[in-house]
Amino acid sequence: MSKIKLLLAEDEPALGQIVQESLETRDFDVTLCKDGAQALEKFNNGEFAILVLDVMMPKMDGFTLAKKIRETNEEIPIIFLTAKSQTADVVEGFSIGGNDYMKKPFSVEELIVRIHNLLGRTKLQRESEVLEIGDYRFDFPRQILRFRESGNESQEEQNLTHREAHLLFHLVKNKNQVLDRSLILKKLWGDDDFFSGRSMDVFITKLRKKLSNDPNVSIVNVRGYGYKLIC
Numbered sequence: 348m349s350k351i352k353l354l355l356a357e358d359e360p361a362l363g364q365i366v367q368e369s370l371e372t373r374d375f376d377v378t379l380c381k382d383g384a385q386a387l388e389k390f391n392n393g394e395f396a397i398l399v400l401d402v403m404m405p406k407m408d409g410f411t412l413a414k415k416i417r418e419t420n421e422e423i424p425i426i427f428l429t430a431k432s433q434t435a436d437v438v439e440g441f442s443i444g445g446n447d448y449m450k451k452p453f454s455v456e457e458l459i460v461r462i463h464n465l466l467g468r469t470k471l472q473r474e475s476e477v478l479e480i481g482d483y484r485f486d487f488p489r490q491i492l493r494f495r496e497s498g499n500e501s502q503e504e505q506n507l508t509h510r511e512a513h514l515l516f517h518l519v520k521n522k523n524q525v526l527d528r529s530l531i532l533k534k535l536w537g538d539d540d541f542f543s544g545r546s547m548d549v550f551i552t553k554l555r556k557k558l559s560n561d562p563n564v565s566i567v568n569v570r571g572y573g574y575k576l577i578c
Contacts, residue, residue, distance in 0.1 A: 350375060351374065351396050351397070351462075351466070352376045352378070352393070352395045352396050353376065353378070353396065353462070354378050354380065354386060354393070354398045355370070355378065355380065355399045356379075356380045356382070356386035356400045356401055357380075357381075362451075364379070366399075369455040370458075378395070381404075382404050382405045382407065383404045383406055383411065384407045386404075387407065387415055390416060397424045397425075397466060398416070398426070399425075399426045399462075400412055400427055401427075401428045401429065402427055402440070409427055410440065413427075414444070416444075417443065421444070421508065422508045424465035424466065424508075424509065425445045425446050426446065426449060426461060426462065427440045427445050427448045428449050428451060429451065430451045437545060441549040446508075446510060446546070447461050447536075448542050449461070464535075464536075464537055466509070478516075478519045480558065480564055481558075481563050481578045482494055482495055483558065483564065490506060490509065491504055491505070492504070492506075492507055492557055492558075494560045503560070505557050511550055511553060514550050514554065515554055517531055517534075517535075518554075518566065518574065521575075522576045522577070523576070523578070524575065525569050525572050525573050525574070525575050526574050526575065526576070527573045528544070528574065531547070532547060535547075551574060554566060563578060565578075
């Protein structure tokens with residue numbers, strides 16, 4: 348089994364070494380960087396499956412680094428590590444493209460679970476069928492959303508991230524019904540806490556934008572309960 352290539356950006360030498368060594372004993376190939384500038388250089392010259400970025404780093408902070416990475420790669424999973432606990436900081440992290448957020452101090456075991464969750468190594472059911480969402484066709488295994496305008500044979504394709512695809516899959520399977528917020532958070536995020544909830548809200552916003560070509564398709568917020576895909 349090939350090792351998972353992971354880029355770790357952490358400016359605290361002791362913590363960086365501990366996390367690197369712990370991950371390397373669990374079949375990860377870890378590239379450790381001491382600042383954001385070095386991490387960007389390594390990212391641009393390598394191939395990685397996932398990024399774990401400290402927020403407060405010299406030369407380039409984790410948020411700035413993530414923004415630059417998202418300019419060229421919208422799909423690679425990003426986990427932020429931070430000692431900052433302000434709600435605004437958490438929301439900013441998710442808004443610029445972060446997929447998960449861990450506050451220091453953290454358990455390496457929990458970090459590994461979250462990494463595997465983002466990489467799709469959970470046992471979520473994979474379907475071979477192409478699902479219909481109004482004028483859209485959703486190829487779940489390939490994580491592709493196709494839009495075909497009525498009377499027009501050409502199709503517009505959009506690639507979805509792993510989490511976008513799984514969230515949309517559950518919305519489609521429960522279309523025109525309320526998708527329970529707490530249940531889906533526990534299934535896809537592993538927790539239904541505030542930070543996971545804010546992350547899901549960001550992904551819902553992204554899906555709404557990607558489904559905006561069909562006015563008959565919408566994702567509505569059922570306050571206090573969850574979301575409903577109407578089509």
